[in-house]
Amino acid sequence: MLKIGLQALPIAVILFVALPHLPPLWGMPEGKSSETGLSEKITPGDVANLTRSDEKVFTATFKNTVPTMQQRYWRAMVLEQFDGKSWQVGDYRQARKQLLQLRPTTYQSEPAGERFSYQLLAEGNGNAWLYSLGTTVPATSNSASKIVVADDHTIMSRQPVLNRQTFNFNSYPAAPLKITGGQAELQVNLEYPEASNPRTVRWAKGLYQQSGDNTVFANRLMQYFATENFSYTLTPPVMPAAPVDAFLFEARQGFCAHYASAMALAFRAAGIPARLVSGYQGGDLISAKVMNVYQYDAHAWVEASLDGKTWQQFDPTTMVAASRLLYGFQSAFSNQQQDLPLFSRNRAHNVPALAQLYQFADTINYQWNRWVLGFDGATQQDMFTRLLGNTSMERMTLFMLAVVLFIAGLLAFYFVPRPAPRIKSESLRLYQDAQQEIYKVTGIARHNTSARTYARHVSGHINAAACTALDNFVKVFEAIEYQPGDHTKQRQLLRQHFKQLKKSLRHHPAK
Known part of the structure; x- marks a missing residue:
């Protein structure tokens, strides 16, 4: 049986690679129950809940350079609508994205600057948003056909990601995020309910008057979090009424969404367009160029427009928890997760033997997902294009004929009787x-x-x-x-x- 299995293995591999990978004939209807992880609406505290989950979000395989920990800001969604407590994707942005879905996307030439080329293997979660490092463009025609690059520089799949899918991207984190929506986009990011957090509004306006300059004001905001005895915690007190006021002037402890929400509102109160960005920060390397990102890496930060032309990134969390950025969430805050199961991934960073075991399992799982489960019809089409130059009917016919002849040759080699070797001596x-x-x-x-x-x-x-x-x-x-x-x-x-x-x-x- 072992001999037959070994003989059948190369034929099975050839058929797997060469035969068309057709989509399923039917599927289960999509429902909200399939969605996990980030949401299009964030209330401070929601992101903290994700830190208790070790569910994998995606795997990134880098072609050459791997970003440093400080560069690993994986943008997922831009939240521009603020009701005084929660941030969510605004109606303006939803309408723009729906319009983009209906027409082919045209991509500008790639920007200059440091580039990270990588393949993103996204886990199926029923959502359409993907994850990118700043200004991002598709790296292959296959990926270009599957995604939409939105006006807010986020990346969306044209279809919900219901199972594992691969996407190839080129990202330029240092390239400016240009404002593409003109005054309408700026105006949307200046709106806030003035009655909801009055102390924050008054304080921000006063601080801006003292600063007199957008850049100076931004620096003073960051310094405020560093010097006013704020702390970073996964279990902040409940702040039901005027939550930003309560956070800034009373509790002074919270998770990343608390800091980002407060800073974004302060920017808007000072007349500077700002918005919340949700995504993931960090990632665990399972090999030299392969990185897993988990739900516990969820993060929120701010983008503000100081010049009215581009969006600049601000992460106030780093002013109170620099280790979060330098070493990753799990390494920096394992002391706040002692109630988790002893052998959970969340606590593996403190147990070297357990960490190595998880890394080995992740490597095996990654290779299986990438080369077997991730080998879909689009990936196969890319492979044929690289091998044949183009996939015309004539070339595909010749290729399939070569495959058939090769398999026939293997079968003949296996089963056609051969004369016994002659003894030369x-x-x-x-x-x-x-x-x-x-x-x-x-x-x-x-x-x-x-x-x-x-x-x-x-x-x-x-x-x-x-x-x-x-x-x-x-x-x-x-x-x-x-x-x-x-x-x-x-x-x-x-x-x-x-x-x-x-x-x-x-x-x-x-x-």
């Missing part, structure tokens, strides 16, 4: 003939015994003359095979002993 041929003559008389096969052992074994079953001839034959045979030098005379003598043995065996019975 005369001494070995004569010894094999001698065995056959002895077997005809005695019925005793040599199997794997040596020539001398075989001679002793059959000596009791053949006559004396045959025993003498066999003994002489074996001595000469061993001299030819195992002693160096010219064996011309010995080969002649071996032929004589063989003839004598064959003649003696005709006059059986055994002695």
Whole structure:
């Protein structure tokens, strides 16, 4: 069975790679229950709940350079509508995205600056948003056909990601995020309910008057979080009424969404367009160029427009929890997750042996997902394009014919009988003939015994003359095979002993 399995393996691999990968004929209807992780609406505290989940969100495989921890801001959604408590994707942005879905996307030339090329293997979660590092463009025609790059520089799949899918991107984190919606986009990001957090609004306006400049104001905001005894915690107190006021001036402790929400509102109150960005920060390397990102890496930060032309990134969380950015969430805040199961992934960073075990399992799982489960029809089409140049009917026909002929050749190699190999050495041929003559008389096969052992074994079953001839034959045979030098005379003598043995065996019975 093992031999048959090994013979079938290359044929199975060839068929898997070459045969068309058709989509399923039917599927389960999409529902909200399939959605996990981030949401299009965030209330401070929601992101903290995700830190208790070790569910994998995606795997990124980098072609060359891997971003540093400080560069791993994976943008997922831009939240521009604020009701005083929660941030969500605004009606304006939803309408723009629906419009983009209806028409082909045209991509501008790739920007200058440091580039990260990577393949994103997204887990199925029923959502359409994807994850990117700043300004991002598709790296292949296949990926370009599957995604939409929105006006807010987020990436969406044209269809909800219901199972694992791969996307190839080029990202430029240092490239400016240009404002594409003009004054309408700026105005949307200035709106806020003035009555909901009045202390924050008054404080931000006063701070701006003291600053007199957008950049100075932004720096003072960041310094406020660093100098006013704020702390980073997964279990902040409940702040039901005027939550930003309560956070800034009373509790002064919270998770990333608390800091981002407060800073974005302060920007808007000062007349500077700002918005909340939700996504993931960090990622665990499972090899030199492969990174897993989990739900516990969920994060929120701010984008503000100081110049009215581009969006700049601000992360106030770093002012109170720099280790979150430098070492990742799990390494920095494992002391706040002692109630989690002992062998959970969330606590593996403190147990080296457990961390190595998870890393090994992640590597095996990644290879299976990437090369087997992730090999869909679009990936196969990309492979054919790289191999054949173009996928015209003529080239595909020739390719499939080559595949069929190759498989036929393998089957012929496996199952067509082949003649037994000829023995080139005369001494070995004569010894094999001698065995056959002895077997005809005695019925005793040599199997794997040596020539001398075989001679002793059959000596009791053949006559004396045959025993003498066999003994002489074996001595000469061993001299030819195992002693160096010219064996011309010995080969002649071996032929004589063989003839004598064959003649003696005709006059059986055994002695």
